[in-house]
Amino acid sequence: MTATGKVYLVGAGPGDPGLLTLKGQRVLASAEVVLYDRLVDRKILSHAPTTAEMIDVGKVLGEMGRTQSDINSTMIEHARKGKQVVRLQGGDPFVFGRGGEEAEDLRDAGVPFEVVPGVTSVVAVPAYAGIPLTHRRSSSSFTVVTGNEDPKKAESTLDWKVLAQLAGTLVVLMGWRNMPSIVETLVANGKSPQTPAALIMWGTEPWQIAVTGPLSNIVELGYEKGITSPVIAVIGDVAGLGETLQWFDNRPLFGKRALVTRTRAQAGKLSQRLEALGAIAVEAPTIEIQPLDDYTRFDSVVSRLTDYDWILFSSGNAVEAVFDRIDALNLDSRAFAGTQIACIGPDTSSNLRRHGITPDLIPDTAVAKSLLNAMTSLDIAGKNILIPKPDIGRDTLPTGLRAAGATITEVVSYRTVMPKNSKALVMDAISEGIDIAVFTSSSTVENLAKLLNDDLACLETAKIACIGPVTAATASELGLSVDIVATKYTIDGLVTAMEEHFVGGRDTR
Structure with a gap:
């Protein structure tokens, strides 16, 4: 008889793959089956073994998807086959997630389980927008609610009158669709229209957008900025600190997609350096060492x-x-x-x-x-x-x-x-747009040109960054307009040159 496996209910954190806990990473690395949510970053999924069965159980608002009962049954089924199962959820599985329900079903089925808490978006997302939920001079408490229920509904499960009177910080998750009604209800129940508020979309990700302003017109400001779900709203005096404590989305390469063409084995250091400056490193190796x-x-x-x-x-x-x-x-x-x-x-x-x-x-x-x-x-x-x-x-x-x-x-x-799958990786990267193309050798430029059949027009709007004059000369010979050349011909020197290019005002796109 096959021994029953075990299920790990793992919190993947709010989005930034660097916020996955060490224990979460360790458990994922030995998983045989992984059931993951829609918003879990692919870099987090890469910690799972290549042999693991990956099952997408994500739910999209307004679309049919796997039911919670189906997800629970799938976990139980694989565990009974003796598998180590990881149920990977965004944020923390026990904070506005289904972790509690899943644990109950696992217990009832006699399946061993363990909970691996994750960094919750409740605190992480505001922090990435420069907003502390508490502050000694302005807020000694915070309250967290979900906003997926219209507060004007006759039998709301939340007492919005009480919420409007609270002196601390109010955090609203999953509430963008109902935000106009939420704001109206809070003001109608005594919350000052001038109360500082913030909307944070895709918090902790390199494409994060944060909007701050008075509660009375925060929704209009959100519309102007193109805010859509997923959004976390922060209402209270601390929301006003977002502009002065901004640290995440004002980094020099924030939100810029950087094409990294180094070998896969060597791309890590460069990608990490670029990501530390806010870039989205898109690895599409054009050479491979054999x-x-x-x-x-x-x-x-x-x-x-x-x-x-x-x-x-x-x-x-x-x-x-x-x-x-x-x-x-x-x-x-x-x-x-x-x-x-x-x-x-x-x-x-x-x-x-x-x-x-x-x-x-x-x-x-x-x-x-x-x-x-x-x-x-x-x-x-x-x-x-x-x-x-x-x-x-x-x-x-x-x-x-x-x-x-x-x-x-x-x-x-x-x-x-030339890596076997390099053309597909390059075409996928370019189809989503490239802001910076990074070349660390002449071979990386020449091979990219070959992959694109010498048609480099797709990089016309991208900044071209080269590790040194030899690589830059090759890029120029192939018809690229080189914007950035490192003065110190190392990876650190190349990253420094890119940082100086954007910080120095030579390019602010």
């Missing part, structure tokens, strides 16, 4: 690294490729004994240092020409120099070193290919 089909020559070179006077690393990928083979050949860092190491810049240097190697030479700027100049300033005539490289690349460095009298060995250490 191992070699045949390691015979590469292994032969790696097994005798001490034959070389210098090893030059022009990318972090080359570093990882060499150390992967060092591991495969049961070698260690002693394989570099007596050999000097040069790398193209600080990012590549960081890769080396993670493996316990401190480079002997790093040029002032992270481009091949600077590395060439730094090397040729030394006495390299007759020196044996190894350059691990990709299967495609420029020959600036080896050609210049040979001209200086060095003996150069170039060895292909990895392949760069």
Whole structure:
């Protein structure tokens, strides 16, 4: 007989995937079945194993969807098959959610369950709009109600007269459709029309819109701003702090969709930096790093690294490729004994240092020409120099070193290919609009052009950001108008250049 599994009722938080709790992430990572709501961010869902069965149980206002009874039955059915089931709900499952009802059904069915609380939108959404629900000088309490019931209804479950007289903060969830009636009823029952109010749409998301103003015309202000559900309303003196304590939606890249074309494995750091500045990072890798089909020559070179006077690393990928083979050949860092190491810049240097190697030479700027100049300033005539490289690349460095009298060995250490699903990802990203296209190498630009059949007109309105002059030159050659070029040719330098571009007033779109 199959042992009964377990159901975890997990709160996914209000929207921002960074607000998922550590326990929620851990439980999701071991889920076999996930039942998730419509508003749960896809990045949160990505924490589930690729083998997990994903079931969309979202409900859309005015549309037919799964009933609560159906959702409960589905959880019970999978748990009885011995599965670990995660019921993933926006916010907190026990705050204006169906978590209590689901727990009751699970208990009645004899299915073990556990509740993993989530960050509730009640407090998180106002906080992301710069609104504290309580403040020592203006509000010592707050009341939370749902607004999906018209307050003018004959038998309302809420006493709006009492709510209108409360001195603290009133938070109304799910009330946009009835907001005109809610405002009218509150004013009719004594709430001052001048009471500060705020409407927050899609709170904690990069497309959040917040509107503040007096209660009497907050609805009209919302209409003017294009407010639609989902909306949280905050009514009370603290709502007036939203403009002075604004921190989330005034970041330099707020709401801008940034196309990230790096390899999927390397996109994370760049995406995180962009998102920290308010951008919506859209990852659509145009290159992918793949191992070699045949390691015979590469292994032969790696097994005798001490034959070389210098090893030059022009990318972090080359570093990882060499150390992967060092591991495969049961070698260690002693394989570099007596050999000097040069790398193209600080990012590549960081890769080396993670493996316990401190480079002997790093040029002032992270481009091949600077590395060439730094090397040729030394006495390299007759020196044996190894350059691990990709299967495609420029020959600036080896050609210049040979001209200086060095003996150069170039060895292909990895392949760069076009990801299989890259065209679909790029087309999806572009169909929703791109504000910034971010390129970290010439290959990312060239491959994007290939994916688009050299028709880059879809990026005419986007800002083009490049990691350095070489990448910028490639973009220009392909017909793109480059707007941003990093002065420090690293990921950090590229992000800083984008931030300065928008903060400096050169572009405020």
